[in-house]
Amino acid sequence: MKANFKYNLVWLIIMVAGFYLMNTLILVGVIDSFIENMLVTIGINIILATGLNLIIGFAGQFSLGHAGFMAIGAYATAIVTQTASTPGGFYASIFIGIVISIVAALIVGVPTLRLRGDYLAIATMGASEIIRILINNMKITGGAAGMFNIPQFADWPTVYIMVCVTTIIIVNFIHSRAGRAVKSVREDEIAAEAMGINVTKWKLAAFVLGASTAAVAGSLHASYLQTIAPNDFGIMESISILIIVVLGGVGSITGTFVAAVVLGVLDTVLQNFGALRMVIYAAALILIMIFKPSGLLGTWELSIKKIFSRSKRKERVES
């Protein structure tokens, strides 16, 4: 138990150190508002992609509807904070977004998670389109024009903390009894069921957890950018989240972090290239997929525990 405490402490130190590093860099002026904007986008993408990686990489359910759940969070925050413009209202709106997206995920998940592979992808894509079109046609959401002048409560520390919190939740979920059950569903549904695993329940659990983190990302997105429109949450958004997951490695949370950062930086750097941007971006993706088809990191995970035990083994060999 002491060992577990040690590993958790190291992670905590890393997270706090990261926070202070960013804080100092901003104070010194190395990170200007342009780079800060990029980092916040990367953070939001990390939240989205870790949630999707839980669904695709660990539960093995190919979902293409992540943007729909993001839209729910975004609109919940936009609507609530325009009437209750306080930090309390913002946090309440995140909570409301989570609750609505959980309900939506259950409604979408119960019938569609029986499907497999491409069929599930199409069904979830359709579900997310339904959410987008509903938003497009409702008065309260401002219709196709979207919503603007959303009060900004999500600054970079909020996003940073939310990235940490959602990652902790998802990683702890994966490395537990629940995570093992979810992975067994991915490996072999029939065998899992024969071992007493309620396959439908665990599929839904992963799907709902992924959807609720997507709602959090949506809330941050709306509050940080202050303007949202239904078209921000179309199929292209779902696919760009998918690209992060696939590029980083399906089944590697560390890979998702790396891919989100790499793609975020690449996207920002390429803005200087104008029209060539999409060509270079696509070429980079194709190159990575040719030379590293399992994604940048495959299923490799950064583990403090492994690093510790490796250095211990080395000590033993040397002494």
Place this chain on the structure above:
Amino acid sequence: MSKLLQVENLVKNFGGLTAVSNVSMHLDNNELVALIGPNGAGKTTLFNLLTGVIPASSGSIVLSGENGTYPLNGKPAYKIADMGLSRTFQNIRLFKNLSVLDNVLIAMTSKFKEGFIPTIFRFPSYYKTEARLVAEAKKLLAIFELTDDVDVLAKNLPYGTQRRLEIVRALATKPQILFLDEPAAGMNPEETANLTQLILKVQHSFHITILLIEHDMSLVMNLAQRIYVLDHGSLLAQGTPDEIQANPAVIKAYLGEEA
């Protein structure tokens, strides 16, 4: 002796094909029973019916427990597994990309509950449950001499060891009845002999009932206390190994009629 599992008039139709027709059988406590029959006789289908992988068209399956009887037909497979019916598969179905330890831990999932919040926020109770789980899994793996392989991915194990791991995984669900679907398939005579010892050991040290599908007659005749013979979906004969070996109907089904 009490009848642990009572199967009455079990039928399974696939469209117009009757894969299992009117099979009635029973299993007693701590008994080792074999199910044999030519290829395509419906043995695996019968296993799938008993373990809930596919629903029966008609008939009843009743499990007797300490506090009464439980009908099993129509129950989903995971509930049947929870009630103490566990199995291995003819074509090995391990969780290939997970470690040996994880394979066993997964089978223990429904026996050790831990709430969502304690899991997510890593309460001390989470670590306690997890440590207990891992200790129990390692104990089980040690019995089957798999201690050195706990961190190996299941797909990287040799074939015979994979079969052994499947039995360990099935035992981790704490079954009352263990169904073994061709455990000796693809094994050489020496491995089969080892397996025979292993199955006997399992039956005696875990006090469970075993129903076994097998084509290897040396294994069946050595192990089984009773044998059911299935042919074309229906029960052809039942009895002790000696009775079955002398049964003309069985010989006919296996070797054909004398010219």
